[in-house]
């Protein structure tokens with residue numbers, strides 16, 4: 001019997017993309033394997049489970065960059081494994097192979113769940129709306145929801161669900177998360193309607209409360225330095241810091257669009273740094289971070305994987321000088 005491997009990013013977009021697809025095209029549980037992880041864990045095609053994949057088996061990949069998985073993908077294709085690939089991240093060269101069907105769209109107003117929605121002709125649109133909200137694509141989410149004729153309260157609830165599913169995926173390892181994403185997928189899998197899921201399952205309320213608590217902890221932290229142009233925060237070495245730092249940075253950026261933000265999370269032997277340039281002038285973050293070892297990123301948002309404690313002061317100076 002052939003096996004089915006469903007490989008998906010553990011965030012709202014990955015979960016909802018797979019959910020839409022399997023509502024429309026169910027797979028037999030006994031021959032199916034789920035492969036997922038924390039949001040940042042994107043090298044999923046290199047997982048050991050896939051070493052057993054053989055000719056005729058089917059792999060479905062959702063919401064992880066093809067570029068980052070190209071070598072592993074090519075090996076699977078060469079072994080005769082059939083691959084369906086849905087994604088909106090930078091793809092690099094898409095292999096041309098009889099065993100590969102790729103649905104890639106890197107437009108900034110598209111997420112993987114919207115790509116799957118198009119593939120399924122809108123069959124489970126409401127889950128694509130949840131995912132688009134989760135990926136912070138608010139306007140596309142509202143646009144996609146038009147034919148569903150939802151009222152404002154329902155839309156706001158779907159937005160909250162998207163945020164909660166997305167929040168759950170942030171952390172260094174599965175231990176940081178409230179729910180392993182595979183379990184969260186199994187929890188939503190029986191529901192065709194997210195509104196029923198929110199009413200019937202405790203998961204939504206658990207995540208909503210946990211997210212609020214994490215935010216309250218972050219808001220208690222005073223910035224190490226702050227002026228009109230730049231603010232720098234250091235969060236402690238704790239699971240809640242790793243869960244909330246990305247969302248905390250987004251919220252700061254939205255609240256202060258003319259200010260640059262650096263959010264550092266302490267980690268044994270240094271800091272993980274994320275820098276967001278001012279929303280009103282998104283530039284310079286990549287250059288600033290690239291001046292430090294393990295630094296890099298995009299103009300508007302960049303980071304340093306590991307900043308040694310001895311360089312904290314130098315980083316703070318460079319950050320303030322870059323955004324005056």
Ligand SMILES: [Mn+2]
Nearest residue numbers: 013063111112
């Ligand atoms: Mn996504």
